[in-house]
Amino acid sequence: MPIPQVTRVNPLDLQKNIAIGISLPFGRSGTNQLFNKTYNTKDQIKSNFINLLLTNKGERILNPEFGSNLRQLLFENITSITEENIKDAIISSANIYLPEIQVVNITLNNEYDNNTINITIDYILRISGTSEQITISFQ
Numbered sequence: 001m002p003i004p005q006v007t008r009v010n011p012l013d014l015q016k017n018i019a020i021g022i023s024l025p026f027g028r029s030g031t032n033q034l035f036n037k038t039y040n041t042k043d044q045i046k047s048n049f050i051n052l053l054l055t056n057k058g059e060r061i062l063n064p065e066f067g068s069n070l071r072q073l074l075f076e077n078i079t080s081i082t083e084e085n086i087k088d089a090i091i092s093s094a095n096i097y098l099p100e101i102q103v104v105n106i107t108l109n110n111e112y113d114n115n116t117i118n119i120t121i122d123y124i125l126r127i128s129g130t131s132e133q134i135t136i137s138f139q
Helices: 041-054 071-075 081-095
Strands: 100-109 116-125 131-138
Touching: 041 071, 041 081, 041 100, 041 116, 041 131, 071 131, 081 100, 081 116
Parallel strands: none
Antiparallel strands: 100 116, 116 131
């Protein structure tokens, strides 16, 4: 007899047409919706992760330790040591503030001529095992 496969689902995903948060980036002013809603935990976790990465420590009221300090690290000369510090900052902040994900891979792509660095992060949602990816570009 085959063993049935079990799919784990967050209970918030079972509620249809009920928003559970807002997504990033925000909408443009002058449009009908400045805040775009998220209706499932996968999209909300992605927005929360982007928020965590773009926040420096000390910026969040009543939670001064929240953030990753990526922007502070990006003003340093990009060396292999700086790249490791960036990866460590991402992983440690995700482990503290987003226990529902597991960071699998971080790729840094430097465009020296354009003064741009692209950070691509592969992660897994712990509850469902789904793989996700985000890319953030700093100029």
